[in-house]
Amino acid sequence: MKKRQTGTTPPVPRHALHLLATTLFLSAAPAMAQGGSTHAFHLAVQPLNRTLLSIAAESGVALSYDPKLVESVNAAPVSGNLTAAEAIAQALKGTGLELVTTDSRALSVRRAQAAPATTSENADPKADRPKRPVPAPSDAEKTTVLGAVTVSANRSRPKEDPQRAPTSSYRVTGREIDEQHITSLADLQQLVPGLNIQTTDPSDTQFTIRGIGDGGGQTSGEQNIGMPSSVAVYLDNVYLPRPGMLGGALADIDYVDVLSGAQGTTFGANSTGGVVDIHTPLPSFKPTGSTSISIGEHGYVQNKTMFSGPITDTLAGRIDFLHSSENGTVTNLANGDTLNGSSINAVRGQLLYKPDSRFSLRLSADYSNENDTPTAVLYASHTIDGSNPFLTHSNLVGNRVVYGGTDHDVDLDDENHIHLVQGGASAEANYRFDSGYNLRSVSAYRYFSYLPSQADSLSVPIYANSGTQILDRAWSQDFRLDSPHGKYFDYAVGATYLGENQATQAFTRYANSTLPGLYYGSASYDGLDVIRLGTLHDETWSAFTQGTVHVNSRFDVTAGVRLTYEKKGGQFIRYNKAPFNSGYLIQYNTLPSATLNFRYLLTRDLSSYLALSYGEKSGGLNVSAGAAKQAGYNSLVIQPERTKSAELGIKGELLDGDLIAKADVFLTYVNAFQTQSYDPSTDSTYLTNAGTFRSRGAETSLQYTPDDHFLIQTSAVYNDARYLNYHHSICPPEVTLGPDGGTAVCDLTGRQVFNAPKLTLNASVRYSWHTLNGLSSFVSARYSYRTWMYGTVDDSSFTRIPGYGLVSLAAGTGGKFSRGNWSASIWVNNLFNKTYYRRLVESDYGSVVGWIGEPRMIGGTLTYQF
Structure with missing residues (x-):
């Protein structure tokens, strides 16, 4: 993602840019858990910057790097059902760059250091992060981060099933x-x-x-x-x-x-x-x-509350609560009631069991209770x-x-x-074989x-x-079985x-x-x-x-x-x-x-x-x-x-x-x-x-x-x-x-x-x-x-x-x-x-x-x- 200087704002020192970009990125990071879920990647050799943006868009993870560091560098091909970290590691092969995780759990790309960095190959999939976080490099060795690349999937970059028909599609996040x-x-x-x-x-x-x-x-x-x-x-x-x-x-x-x-x-x-x-x-x-x-x-009130986190090393949970109500905008002249409103209370709970990078089990259950006064006007x-x-x-x-x-x-x-x-309730299980099949x-x-109670639209009792x-x-x-991405089929x-x-x-x-x-x-x-x-x-x-x-x-x-x-x-x-x-x-x-x-x-x-x-x-x-x-x-x-x-x-x-x-x-x-x-x-x-x-x-x-x-x-x-x-x-x-x-x-x-x-x-x-x-x-x-x-x-x-x-x-x-x-x-x-x-x-x-x-x-x- 290009960073451009606009307007007449005086130039900001590079250290200040680094501090600002890092602060903005870290403030967003808690809302963007570094995804341990796998995604189907099929990226050919192309400029590294484009590959990194594609991985970030596909997975929704936050990623920071110095755009100058990846200039004129081509990424290695990326293929398979991979986590974001695994995909980035593939892309960096042979580039002299490596993926690290800072103390704040932010993913970052830097020049390869003498000591091997923790990558996806020794990452702990249970925690969706490397086992040993690599400390942020010292001032003498760190690269200047001109911008934090934070890309969430949107309507223009759909996370598509590789077998999906290529017809028109829109994504709303x-x-x-x-x-x-x-x-x-x-x-x-x-x-x-x-x-x-x-x-x-x-x-x-x-x-x-x-x-x-x-x-x-x-x-x-x-x-x-x-x-x-x-x-x-x-x-x-x-x-x-x-x-x-x-x-x-x-x-x-x-x-x-x-x-x-x-x-x-x-x-x-x-x-x-x-x-x-x-x-x-x-x-x-x-x-x-x-x-x-x-x-x-019109009496509109909506409250949404969510909590999510680990229960054990292999089990995570999430619960969402919703209350939404609105009085409506139709007035009954007979008694002054406000109609065409609604009130809903809902709860949704989930458990995610992930013992390793190959298997995951997601259990979901939801319940909602709704009361409405649907009313048409003449x-x-x-x-x-x-x-x-x-x-x-x-x-x-x-x-x-x-x-x-x-x-x-x-x-x-x-x-x-x-x-x-x-x-309702659902259970979704995914198992990725060593051969790449899912x-x-x-x-x-x-x-x-x-359960309705409906009346006629009249001021006198007909029904x-x-x-x-x-x-x-x-x-x-x-049931669905997906093959790995093949060279020919x-x-x-x-x-x-x-x-x-x-x-x-x-x-x-x-x-x-x-x-x-x-x-x-x-x-x-x-x-x-x-x-x-x-x-x-x-x-x-x-x-x-x-x-x-x-x-x-x-x-x-x-x-x-x-x-x-x-x-x-x-x-x-x-x-x-x-x-x-x-x-x-x-x-x-x-x-x-x-x-x-x-x-x-x-x-x-x-x-x-x-x-x-x-x-x-x-x-x-x-x-x-x-x-x-x-x-x-x-x-x-x-x-x-x-x-x-x-x-x-x-x-x-x-x-x-x-x-x-x-x-x-x-x-x-x-x-x-x-x-x-x-x-x-x-x-x-x-x-x-x-x-x-x-x-x-x-x-x-x-x-x-x-x-x-x-x-x-x-x-x-x-x-x-x-x-x-x-x-x-x-x-x-x-x-x-x-x-x-x-x-x-x-x-x-x-x-x-x-x-x-x-x-x-x-x-x-x-x-x-x-x-x-x-x-x-x-x-x-x-x-x-x-x-x-x-x-x-x-x-x-x-x-x-x-x-x-x-x-x-x-x-x-x-x-x-x-x-x-x-x-x-x-x-x-x-x-x-x-x-x-x-x-x-x-x-x-x-x-x-x-x-x-x-x-x-x-x-x-x-x-x-x-």
């Missing part, structure tokens, strides 16, 4: 989430272009990447559990059948990788649209801890064929109509409440218990104490088993009065209790193999296949209204996935790639709706979704590494698109295969670091996602409520796919500096923009979500205190208080309700870590 003050899962889309997250509560969270993902888009007060998303979510290598299973895990983040395109060979069948891959930090063999408190407007009601049916029916029952888009107000006689308890085993169990109770349990076992093979049991109990409890009958036009609703029971049992077995042929030093070819066999069984029963019993249904599917990737090194710093993939996502069952009564029993079985994708891209470093850039074009076809529609005759959501659609576009991202103070990042995705063949869509309300209301189906061929804005853009800039009094400070700004999109699968003009742009600012400072470091920051999200909607959905009689995004919030964060 936990540090970046904290610095940008991302307060919710949905706000992750403000950092990653092409990612779209619609969420109303943890049971109803939809991910899409480039328009491909969760086929939701309708709401009817119940959830259909019979279909997984095609954007797979992983937590520490454990597949989560529903994104809401993340719970409090986002408070304990090492990094999040968002991968575009089909990833079925290495991540499984249900990743045909992409992957959100989340990793939490490992326990440390060095005592560390931190606590932070954030306070903001966005609009529409005049159709000369009348406004929602206002007409509201007048019949005396409902007070309040449009909440401006003041965020509602008028409700009853309110929504949900209670969610969830958690065997990984991941065992996991998770549960999700969701209340309703909703869909969900109990979801999943267990999995995964390397590969990975694996096998996975996944089991899941889901059960739902859905209730709609209508008021015991004449109001429901007046509102819906039938006295049969008065005092009616509609009960719907659904069960789903999934079992899948899959195996994959993927290998890379190194044709020459410039050209790699990667090919892989996965075959998944699934057995899916379920049943749906409905009582009291349109009674129905599907009986127990069983579906069997064999789902192939394949990939073929080409990488070509154009220059030392610039590479190109072509990625081709095919995948089939799991089939589904209509286990939450009695659609078969009208559509026939065949409608209860949903066929697998088939995806073909291609991506051509280029990425690399320019301007001597100051500019990191990538660009690509992509094309994806989705056949038998799995989505859900709404059946007004039974007030229920049902699943369907909705023809074919195409997603195509271009993507680019830049990261520019003109000096050691500025960081500028921009990224954008243009995506044209359109239905190519959707001749039998359910009609939107502007049709069903109009003079042509008898029309059974509509043709959406050629229309834009829902949940797919055409353009998403993110940009951020950060300036940081250090002062001689030991303070480290920063200022930053972020802008996120997305164009309009349809909120429901029927492309209703009523649910067209307007585009919006958000600006956020932050500033902070920090320094050393006692044995640790403190930092303080102030931040403002949504600076201009833009009103925007996370989601718009159709409600009764042409009305539309929406979930409002976060208004302007000003807050501050205070952190101490040691």
Whole structure:
């Protein structure tokens, strides 16, 4: 990393620079435990400075050296699954330099001394550091350290699986989430272009990447559990059948990788649209801890506390606590309550057993308890064929109509409440053989218990104490064997088993009065209790193999296949209204996935790639709706979704590494698109295969670091996602409520796919500096923009979500205190208080309700870590 003198500041003596750099480095070191974990390194002969930066970026360790010391020196090749110290030792072979550890446990590179230095070959892997720390050299023999190279993995330098498809990927680190003050899962889309997250509560969270993902888009007060998303979510290598299973895990983040395109060979069948891959930090063999408190407007409070350290020489532990609460910003005019808030308490514990450098066992368990008041506001009601049916029916029952888009107000006689308890446990074991092979085993169990109490969106009692109770349990076992990096060929093979049991109990409890009958036009609703029971049992077995042929030093070819066999069984029963019993249904599917990737090194710093993939996502069952009564029993079985994708891209470093850039074009076809529609005759959501659609576009991202103070990042995705063949869509309300209301189906061929804005853009800039009094400070700004999109699968003009742009600012400072470091920051999200909607959905009689995004919030964060 280059150190440049800027501005008119007078030159600082070299001894002062040395002292300052060392002080800054040592203050950061406690928060960066020198990693004993291994990483896959494949670095050819190149300038030593570049190799050292790559190792630091890959492993996240802190490293200091004199840039002049490594000028005109080439590194030895580095290859294998190695710790950071082992990789650096390989790189230094034959250079006359050595790796040492100072009294403060900082890694440093210096000229080789007469006495042999402690290196990775006699290091103690149990303590993640050499057995005998080498004292800092005396003034006569030490090198002048002009800068401490401290590199943490980021979006531009992903820690990639060597067999991973070279498609577009973005990395968001936990540090970046904290610095940008991302307060919710949905706000992750403000950092990653092409990612779209619609969420109303943890049971109803939809991910899409480039328009491909969760086929939701309708709401009817119940959830259909019979279909997984095609954007797979992983937590520490454990597949989560529903994104809401993340719970409090986002408070304990090492990094999040968002991968575009089909990833079925290495991540499984249900990743045909992409992957959100989340990793939490490992326990440390060095005592560390931190606590932070954030306070903001609207009652926002978040506290995160972490402790980690050794229990024995071979066992380390880590525990994370989270409390987060927010009052919400929706006001109920009926009683003055503030709604749409949340409160969560979570704990996550880990143990890391590491008897030597070859074997590690990581045990994790987490628990969270959440209470929310999700509340939509009335966005609009529409005049159709000369009348406004929602206002007409509201007048019949005396409902007070309040449009909440401006003041965020509602008028409700009853309110929504949900209670969610969830958690799980996992065990990950890694064993590295002397031959370089690595065997990984991941065992996991998770549960999700969701208890809602939902009401209508009216000021009079139509229904209340309703909703869909969900109990979801999943267990999995995964094995993977990775070969060492070979001169001509390397590969990975694996096998996975996944089991899941889901059960739902859905209730709609209508008021015991004449109001429901007046509102819906039938006295049969008065005092009616509609009960719907659904069960789903999934079992899948899959195996994959993927290998890379190194044709020459410039050209790699990667090919892989996965075959998944699934057995899916379920049943749906409905009582009291349109009674129905599907009986127990069983579906069997064999789902192939394949990939073929080409990488070509154009220059030392610039590479190109072509990625081709095919995948089939799991089939589904209509286990939450009695659609078969009208559509026939065949409608209860949903066929697998088939995806073909291609991506051509280029990425690399320019301007001597100051500019990191990538660009690509992509094309994806989705056949038998799995989505859900709404059946007004039974007030229920049902699943369907909705023809074919195409997603195509271009993507680019830049990261520019003109000096050691500025960081500028921009990224954008243009995506044209359109239905190519959707001749039998359910009609939107502007049709069903109009003079042509008898029309059974509509043709959406050629229309834009829902949940797919055409353009998403993110940009951020950060300036940081250090002062001689030991303070480290920063200022930053972020802008996120997305164009309009349809909120429901029927492309209703009523649910067209307007585009919006958000600006956020932050500033902070920090320094050393006692044995640790403190930092303080102030931040403002949504600076201009833009009103925007996370989601718009159709409600009764042409009305539309929406979930409002976060208004302007000003807050501050205070952190101490040691």
